[in-house]
Amino acid sequence: MRRKNADQPGKYRKTLREQVRENKGLAVVYVVLRALVILTMVAQFFNGNFENVFLCLLTLLLFTIPSFIERTVKIDVPDTLEIIILLFIFAAEILGEIRAYYIQYPGWDTMLHTLNGFLCAAIGFSLVDIVNRSDRFTFSLSPVYLAVVAFCFSMTVGVLWEFFEWTMDSVFLLDMQKDTVVHTISSVMLDPAGGNHPQQIRDITDVIVVTADGTQHALGLGGYLDIGINDTMKDLFVNFIGALVFSVIGFFYVKNRGKGRFARRFIPRLITDSEEKEAEK
Structure with a gap:
């Protein structure tokens, strides 16, 4: 978490505390969500719901992933994308599972699967775009190819998740694939x-x-x-919509050589050696 601007393109070496101190808006979201998770975890512990306590611990761990990636893998995660990821994790684990929003609000699961399709397309796009921009490789991929790869990556993740839900329902008799x-x-x-x-x-x-x-x-x-088939197909369909929307955004992002301000808010990028040296000054 940090302030990202033209003068300070990347500071992935900074500690989490330093990043939080520099980016007040992102810090507020992070601290508020973390506090809510801790309060929920304490309440679930005293209620004897130890499975939910584990979900809270898992949520706290997932919250650290974006900053961990920034500080260790030299990947710049845009603030907008990081906030969306944090809210997505909170909405899925705390509100969806523990607060039972999946049951109370029929559209909750649909919203999250649509957003998941969008996010996974952004991640898939950035992985290929990083390679495409790297000086170590001599090939240059077209905008259409990058958009197709992002779309296929997102749909593959969506299918694998449905495989996971079906396995949990079949082996452990859960109801992840809602009837x-x-x-x-x-x-x-x-x-x-x-x-x-x-x-x-x-x-x-x-x-x-x-x-x-x-x-x-x-x-x-x-x-x-x-038994689950309608839910599975609906999830894949909205994942398709989210992936398609981002693929179109990514196409114009590459076609305009990365000048689009909107798309840059959702696409992680590799921090170059020159940016790293500038940030460490």
Whole structure:
């Protein structure tokens, strides 16, 4: 965390305390979010919710990643991107999981997956753009190629996350892939002839589940319970939108040779040796 301007292009060698002191706006966001996480962790500890205590500890650890990268890998993370990442982590772990915003607000998960698509596209774009600008390589990639790579990187991360959710649900019987109540189903499994002709059941108002011991359970949900597929496809679709939006932004950023002020707020870049020496003076 630090002030980034034309006179001081990079100070990744500075300690976290020095960076916080130099950038008051970013520091306020960081301190407020960290304080809220600590208060939540204390409350969850006294309530005996030790799983949530672990989530709070994980959140505090994730908060340090952007500054850690800046101070060790010579990557300049823009302040705007860093604030978005911090808010994203807080919204996903504390508000989404512990405060159950995923359940209370149906659009919460959709918003975060859209933002995740945007952020992952920015990260994928910056990784290739850093190589493209490096003096160690002789090739030069076109703006279209960089935009496509950013888009594909974001979609790959989105798919891998859905794989992770499915694995957690299958192995540990969680419900990361949230279920959806639907009122119409169509399946070839219902074809009485055993053929490949999908049969429909419409206007479903309830489903009765019969277990191995013959016990019947009426779900009482007002329809048929879809197991995760609608949630997965929705997540991938909004990830697609977020990735596409940034890919377009990244395309014009490269086409204009990095002059766009808006795009620079979201694209990490490599700190050059000359900038490092200037910052250490």
